[in-house]
Amino acid sequence: MTGPSLPRHQRPSLTERRKAETEREIARHAAELFSEHGAAGVTAEGIAQAAGVSLRTFYRYFRTKEEAVTPLLTGGVRQWLADLAAAPAELSLTQALEHAVRAALTPDGPYAELQTEALESTRGLLRAVPGDPALRSVWLRVHAETEEALVPVLTRLAREGTEPLELRLTAAAANAAMRIAMETWAGTDAEPDDPERGPAALAVRCLRGLTAGLHTPRA
Amino acid sequence: MTGPSLPRHQRPSLTERRKAETEREIARHAAELFSEHGAAGVTAEGIAQAAGVSLRTFYRYFRTKEEAVTPLLTGGVRQWLADLAAAPAELSLTQALEHAVRAALTPDGPYAELQTEALESTRGLLRAVPGDPALRSVWLRVHAETEEALVPVLTRLAREGTEPLELRLTAAAANAAMRIAMETWAGTDAEPDDPERGPAALAVRCLRGLTAGLHTPRA
DNA sequence: CGCCCAGGTGGCACGATGTGCCATAAAGGC
DNA sequence: GCCTTTATGGCACATCGTGCCACCTGGGCG
Numbered sequence A, B: 001m002t003g004p005s006l007p008r009h010q011r012p013s014l015t016e017r018r019k020a021e022t023e024r025e026i027a028r029h030a031a032e033l034f035s036e037h038g039a040a041g042v043t044a045e046g047i048a049q050a051a052g053v054s055l056r057t058f059y060r061y062f063r064t065k066e067e068a069v070t071p072l073l074t075g076g077v078r079q080w081l082a083d084l085a086a087a088p089a090e091l092s093l094t095q096a097l098e099h100a101v102r103a104a105l106t107p108d109g110p111y112a113e114l115q116t117e118a119l120e121s122t123r124g125l126l127r128a129v130p131g132d133p134a135l136r137s138v139w140l141r142v143h144a145e146t147e148e149a150l151v152p153v154l155t156r157l158a159r160e161g162t163e164p165l166e167l168r169l170t171a172a173a174a175n176a177a178m179r180i181a182m183e184t185w186a187g188t189d190a191e192p193d194d195p196e197r198g199p200a201a202l203a204v205r206c207l208r209g210l211t212a213g214l215h216t217p218r219a
Numbered sequence C: 001c002g003c004c005c006a007g008g009t010g011g012c013a014c015g016a017t018g019t020g021c022c023a024t025a026a027a028g029g030c
Numbered sequence D: 001g002c003c004t005t006t007a008t009g010g011c012a013c014a015t016c017g018t019g020c021c022a023c024c025t026g027g028g029c030g
Helices: A015-037 A044-051 A055-061 A066-073 A077-085 A093-105 A112-128 A133-157 A164-186 A199-215 B015-037 B044-051 B055-061 B066-073 B077-085 B093-105 B112-128 B133-157 B164-186 B199-215
Strands: none
Touching: A015 A044, A015 A055, A015 A066, A015 A112, A044 A055, A066 A112, A066 A133, A077 A093, A077 A133, A093 A133, A093 A164, A093 A199, A112 A133, A112 A164, A133 A164, A133 B133, A164 A199, A164 B164, A164 B199, A199 B164, B015 B044, B015 B055, B015 B066, B015 B112, B044 B055, B066 B112, B066 B133, B077 B093, B077 B133, B093 B133, B093 B164, B093 B199, B112 B133, B112 B164, B133 B164, B164 B199
């Protein structure tokens, strides 16, 4: 199903590159239009036109109008999961999560270019999320999928015999921490490398605040 | 009408009762149809017809086709939040959460009739959720709203001066625990009063597993 | 180089979604 | 009993998302 036999991991075969380019183009324009007018104020036709494709083609790339922005929202997720799976065994689970966050989100890290490129578009989009039901829905769906993808990674990371239910809970909690970190960051104007209010710093603070919050005694 | 003088806000005022009845009727049929054919296999027209109202009226009660089932999904939430807000001050946060869960979900509790009535419809619906993108979206939206509603309750419950960010994280974690408890319960055929696999028991186990999962050392 | 064909693209029609507008009938206040 | 309020139904309409077909481009092959 992977199309014509790829001789190598050589090059993406011009057509493939055009497809990837078109997808990025659609996503970019969708994000811009959604940020400015809200999802309800933009038609699929409008996005398609801005991206220079027909309406029919638009729906070949994305199942719904709103899905068009998912590429921007899933930006760092893949790297995060990969870095998490590769965490040194001597780290505790919390430490491993922090380690992965730093690796995936720190501007000095290996994914710097990838991030900074789309980071501002993503922030603009996230700022529109709270007040836009349709965008909110996409945002939640993206995180639901991340949570699902997180479970097998944590399973291999945790010690054997850990309850599946516990793993699922851990995945949900960690994922929620990441989500809230992103939402909080979007609400600020902090530079990506801000050591106090940048994405990485916020994510780490959220991961730590998670366990703290449930344990602090009441007044 | 020469009936007994109507105390202003006492009586639900016949019309109100009919509206509530219609809403329940729509929700019931929507849940049944969605459970059987999936959200994509049911038209708004079909739901309206089954509930005995016109299509136009259907959309006066619910903004979208999928929203029609939210009344069933938000069933216990209001009670849970109320019980949580009324938790004795000497309980820790985790204990308060457990206390509220028991009060709202235990079959012996004060909300028994309300629960058992719709509990089976809800379970049928939840079983369809994982494989149905549209239903999944509603399920996530409901929990996102619960999470939001949870924050002010926790704020008043926690000791003064607690970081807003920490409160939000706690709300998200507790809410995720409830969600996963419901999803897990829906996957079983346990009786509602099962002391091991019932909703209340599962919810408590999830709340505890939450803090445990993040702290256990690795192999 | 030219043929061929797999597959990306566009146009069109169509069922379905969700909303605005107006007419009607029933409920509640006087 | 009259009058205002409001829930409801019917209709038209823009938009959504999909199936189908016709076109054309690019990439392999003789």
